[in-house]
Amino acid sequence: MVCDFFYPQPGGVESHIYQLATKLIDRGHKVIVITHAYKDRKGIRYLTNGVKVFHVPFFIIYRSSTFPTVFSFFPLFRNIIIRERIEIVHGHATMSTLCQEAILHGRTMGLRTVFTDHSLVGFADTGSILTNKLLKFTLSDVDHVICENTVLRAALDPLMVSVIPNAVVSEDFKPLPRPEPSSLPFIQHPLPAHPLGPNDILTIVVVSRLFYNKGTDLLTAAIPRILENHPNTRFIIAGSGPKAIDLQQMIEQNVLQDKVDMLGPVRHENVRDVMVQGHIYLHPSLTEAFGTVIVEAASCGLYVVCTAVGGIPEVLPSHMTIFAKPEENDLVAATGRAIAALRANKVRTEKFHEQVKAMYSWTDVAKRTERVYRGISGDITEEEFYGADVGNASHWSATRGRNLSLIDRLKRYYGCGVWAGKLFCLCVVIDYLIFVFCEWWWPKDRIDIARDWPRKPPPPSDEDEYS
Missing domain, CATH: 3.40.50.2000 (Glycogen Phosphorylase B;)
Incomplete structure (x- = not known):
């Protein structure tokens, strides 16, 4: 490789x-x-x-x-x-x-x-x-x-x-049982043990490299409008990149320090600890072949809002996702529909993990x-x-x-x-x-030949054929 x-x-x-x-x-x-x-x-x-x-x-x-x-x-x-x-x-x-x-x-x-x-x-x-x-x-x-x-x-x-x-390794992206006391460093806001009420805080998670092609400019423009339309909402953003400064300036200009948490770069083994704090995963990418991170988010029990670009529409079934055009207005509207669906308890996100586990191996x-x-x-x-x-x-x-x-x-x-x-x-x-x-x-x-790492004997050959 x-x-x-x-x-x-x-x-x-x-x-x-x-x-x-x-x-x-x-x-x-x-x-x-x-x-x-x-x-x-x-x-x-x-x-x-x-x-x-x-x-x-x-x-x-x-x-x-x-x-x-x-x-x-x-x-x-x-x-x-x-x-x-x-x-x-x-x-x-x-x-x-x-x-x-x-x-x-x-x-x-x-x-x-x-x-x-x-x-x-x-x-x-x-x-x-x-x-x-x-x-x-x-x-x-x-x-x-x-x-x-x-x-x-x-x-x-x-x-x-x-x-x-x-x-994805689904075992590494399990939803957080509710309630579950935890001392993990990234879990600062455990999810409530009951369905979301109209006044409960709803958390939107973004885990991405902060580059132009990942839709960071789109995210920067959409966040203030989403928070204005839905006051009982907060954002957690994990990732780093040249567009991080634009997000920070947006937070300061709109005085959103208590609404938007920027965690900076997060190691892959801690991504699950970030995701399980949320209800919605927002993926505003402008170009994407597959989007492994949205599968990880669904495995963690998050409702996914993503742009309909590249291969993303083929990754998850429709009941796990809401799609938006890669435009500010449509992304804000799609996020609003996802928030309304969760507050009305129309989405059974607790079943997502087992479904993703069966789909991807x-x-x-x-x-x-x-x-x-x-x-x-x-x-x-x-x-x-x-x-x-x-x-x-x-x-x-x-x-x-x-x-x-x-x-x-x-x-x-x-x-x-x-x-x-x-x-x-x-x-x-x-x-x-x-x-x-x-x-x-x-x-x-x-040229000396390197010694191989001791290996297990291969398993019996499979009868399955893949096209």
Whole structure:
């Protein structure tokens, strides 16, 4: 697994990689994670269940993403891959430089590659156009993609794409029994043991990185209006980012210090302690692929108000959510409807936890991801992997389980554009020459093989098939 975004930084991508890695290890696979150094966390670290993490020393330029070097990561990457005897490179996140470079280098080394997209990028603005062009280059030679709208953005063959949802560890996001005395540091306002009355304080929780794409500007504009319309309401906001100053200024200008609590950054293991203080979870994001945090909130027994963007409308059933357009007026109105429904006791939030537990499981995600690995490695037949569409499989199905020659790879990259295609071909040729030099300068037989973490025997093979 390769990504710039990983622990100790909290977030949905970080949690996804860790949980998927641990479940794959439980199923008998060897998994390592490559990410960049985080402050004093450098070199090799081991996490629970034997997840081995390589923190490589690269310069960070923006939102925990490293400076794109294209080629300088290759010698170190090759050394790690050979030492750990890796067969599949699984990159995560469009905005991760390490991910994009690892997929390129992995294909140069003849490895199977998989890419998982954790975000939704648009098509109209300059940044999105450049990002999509880069993604088209990176994914021209990838074996399989797990994503949402990446088929359009990177001009992919739909047959090489799988949609696999995220999940949550539901046991870590249990509702707080009422009443329950607690000494947890974040639980300052326990929920009442009885249904909400007209004068009871209703708490709205927001747990998010405070960036523009997370809808922080929308949240800043909506909070004063929500509190004005519903006086017996308060907000708890957890998270950090450049937009935090805007929220603080809004609180001071409207004198809302007793109505809005800003907790700052909160560790992932404390997120549940924040959520169980609330009745409603507000998610004003402007773009979102899945939104793991809204599943965590529903698991904690919160009624979810969220914007209908990206893949969010498909995450939770309608009785758990109220959707709003990513506009101030509609978000205020949707929050008002959620408050009215809770005060009228029309929503049975106490049943949400068990329902979420039945819907999302990391074991299921690991099984479906494992099936992708088996498919690209040629361990299962094309009929099993592609299903009824096997007859329409493109050149990706014809190359399953074997390595492409350099000329075949260049043909794929050349089709990325009149000028971009030539530039991409040049990058691939240089990457291949670096690989040849490393093979001569530092042969494989001179690289020590690392000892594996002791593993449990894999469980019996499942009969379930996932499409």
